[in-house]
Amino acid sequence: MPSFPVHTFNSAPEASRQALEGLRSAFGFIPNIAAAMSTSPVLINSLAGLFQQVHGGSFSEPQIQAVLLTNAVTNGSTWAAAFHTALALRNGIPASDVQAIRDGGPPHDAKLSALSKLAKALIEKRGRLDTHDKEAFLQAGFGLDHLLEVVAIVAASTITNYTGSVAQPPLEGDFQAYAWPAR
Structure with missing residues (x-):
């Protein structure tokens, strides 16, 4: 190998x-x-x-980290899940919301939940969102521009998630405490 x-x-x-x-x-x-x-x-x-x-987009860093952590977990990327756990916590996402995402569920915060659910649906449905997926996101107070911006975040994280699976880089010592076992 x-x-x-x-x-x-x-x-x-x-x-x-x-x-x-x-x-x-x-x-x-x-x-x-x-x-x-x-x-x-x-x-x-x-x-x-x-x-x-x-x-540099319209989402706050905690919102971006919620999407990135959701993507890492959904894609089974152990390196990215540990890294984005640390960044999510550093950016003020409550530990209970971080753990909910790491467990494969949505965070409790309504906005973060809408972002996380949309990101997970994009990955699991390979971009083929249904009306319910889109409406739930929009009803959380986001716009169509935000929906498309989430596509960009998912694209960026897919690069790191897939690279992590292919290259299997070692997890930095600072992130060892956040190691996540893929399910």
Whole structure:
């Protein structure tokens, strides 16, 4: 089985370094998943572009983290579930809501629940939302623009979730306390 390198900034391909620098600037370090992704400049640069758009969009960081954690759990991505658990907690999502998502259910907060349910439906239904899925999201106070913005968040997290499954980067020590066993 091939082993994917977890690059440093200096060992990464030159064409990946700008994206890695942007992620290092955002997080204060280069996440192992991005370091592994940087083996492919096309992949890491695609993620970096989406990352900027998602985190510069209309959702708050707790709302984004609720979607990203839901996606990690739904896709069975152990690395991403641990990472986004830590970020969700750091961004003020109550521990009970984080645990609800990690257990595969919706958070208690109504807005976060609507976001989480929509993200889960997008993944499980492969984008084929039904009228109920859309209406439930819109009734929570979101607009059509928000619904499409969630598609962008799901796309960004799919990149990391799938890369985690393929490359299996090690989980950083800071996130070990949040390790999540895929079901």
